[in-house]
Amino acid sequence: MSALLEVADLRKSFAGGRSLFGGARPMVRAVDGISFDLARGETLGLVGETGSGKSTLGRLVLRLIEPSAGQVRFEGQDVTRASRTAMRALRPRMQMVFQDPYGSLDPRMTAGEIVAEPMTAHGMARAEAMRRANDLMEQVGLRRAMATRYPHEFSGGQRQRIGIARAIALDPALVVLDEPVSALDVSVQAQILNLLAEIQARSSVAYLFIAHDLAVVRHVSDRVAVMYLGRIVEIAPRDALYGAPRHPYTVSLLSAVPRPDPAREKSRIRSRPIGEIGSAAALPSGCRFHPRCPRARLVAARGGETLPAAGTHLPRACVEQDPVPAPVGAAAHLAACHFPDET
Ligand SMILES: Nc1ncnc2c1ncn2[C@@H]1O[C@H](COP(=O)(O)OP(=O)(O)OP(=O)(O)O)[C@@H](O)[C@H]1O
Ligand code: SF4
Ligand SMILES: [Mg+2]
Known part of the structure; x- marks a missing residue:
């Protein structure tokens, strides 16, 4: 069986801009030749110091930004060269959850509308999407009645539940989670991690789980990759990595x-x-x-x-x-x- 996700020699450089004195700054090689794969239902933890390129890698995998070189294959399809139409069809299969759920939720929309939006955008009738959104609210541990509230009326943990409900609305095969619990209190972190585990047990979704907290990564991952300055320097099954780095x-x-x-x-x-x-x-x-x-x-x-x-x-x-x-x-x-x- 082929992997769900296959990443081959992926690279992303950013233009460095101009320095104070007018000279061109060198390119920033944020992701500098990364290869790995991910199986269905698997969780790969991604750790590394700030600036090592974790978020850039996550965005490249979902093609939220364009790579400078290399390839991403998802369910056998070349994501890096997919046309706009092909990308539209792929989008629901691969989703992202961000660290700051407040920044990524539109404050003018109700929770129900936020969760329903990917479904209506994908052609589902509004009434059906709102009905599904209410079910999803329950699935992520919120009450259906909360669907009419606005993001500012929720706690940080509840907002992250809304972000997760929205991400799983179209039954994705892959979710990239970029520091999904870093902004939350420890007790709330555990609840969100349990929720993510329940969703995975039910749906066989694969996670690329980005975090700087090694204990959190150990808790959730099947395998772990360690990044340093744009490279994966070590990747191994969880117990091998923690037990014999x-x-x-x-x-x-x-x-x-x-x-x-x-x-x-x-x-x-x-x-x-x-x-x-x-x-x-x-x-x-x-x-x-x-x-x-x-x-x-x-x-x-x-x-x-x-x-x-x-x-x-x-x-x-x-x-x-x-x-x-x-x-x-x-x-x-x-x-x-x-x-x-x-x-
Ligand atoms: N849009 C951009 N333009 C220029 N440089 C960028 C851009 N995005 C990221 N970088 C640079 O690329 C490198 C990797 O950044 P990235 O955000 O991927 O790291 P990270 O591992 O997610 O860090 P953190 O743990 O702080 O979230 C950094 O040097 C960063 O400054
Ligand atoms: S010992 Fe290994 S990690 Fe250290 S500098 Fe040499 S090659 Fe790099
Ligand atoms: Mg980051």
């Missing part, structure tokens, strides 16, 4: 929580990335993680050929060769590192 960036993300045990605390500090995330407008040579990589420093200290880089000496491979994601250990576990066994 192979890329030093993943190791550092997972060790960001302080440990009470002194020995573990020491290893946590050793695995911390150095400095801040770089810029997608000025990508480092070779492995783009090399300026921050604790593992490259350990490998260099043990000998072997090194080059001066990032104010120290680092393994030649790290400075000169861009690592591609390659299988490490368990099936379907890929990491983009020249030294994946140095854990």
Whole structure:
């Protein structure tokens, strides 16, 4: 069986605009060669620091923005080159839920109208769409009577339920969720995550779930992909990624929580990335993680050929060769590192 979604070498650059002094700024390579697939009913979690390109990737997958290169196939169809008519037919099958439900819900429309809109836009009669909207309100844990209220009359969690009802109105096969619970209180987060799980159990919808909270991603995902400066640096089944991470960036993300045990605390500090995330407008040579990589420093200290880089000496491979994601250990576990066994 073919995958629901197949992404191949997807790229998106943004023009950098002009600097204060009039010179053209370099292009921002927000998504810089990403490949993965997603099965029906599966949840792929997508994590990475701010600016790593998660939202850009989500928008590219749904073709809300045009890619610079690469391909997205959805249910066997080439989304990147689909005509307007073909896209119109595809739209209901792939939907998005945003972080800020308030910003994405029209304040002048009632909740019922908001949920019904994709259905009427797709040719359903208004009365039928409003009837379905009332059913959907119930399915997402709201009362039917609430359909006549306006967005400002709802709490943050309730607004996110409206956003979800609207997204599932046309029974999509894929929903991209961009930080869907980041703006919500922890107790409300759990309710929304449970709702998403119920919907998936019922409908076999697949989720691309974007978040920076690793605990949330662990809770909801079948597989997890870790992004760093426009690339997926590691992708694996959930338990393999959390239990035996192979890329030093993943190791550092997972060790960001302080440990009470002194020995573990020491290893946590050793695995911390150095400095801040770089810029997608000025990508480092070779492995783009090399300026921050604790593992490259350990490998260099043990000998072997090194080059001066990032104010120290680092393994030649790290400075000169861009690592591609390659299988490490368990099936379907890929990491983009020249030294994946140095854990
Ligand atoms: N429309 C745009 N024009 C120019 N640059 C953009 C645009 N959209 C995104 N970028 C840049 O692309 C990079 C990736 O941004 P993106 O929003 O995809 O990251 P993200 O991982 O979703 O971050 P966050 O966790 O903050 O939401 C950043 O450097 C960002 O500044
Ligand atoms: S290739 Fe080198 S710099 Fe990149 S993650 Fe691996 S050890 Fe670090
Ligand atoms: Mg984002």
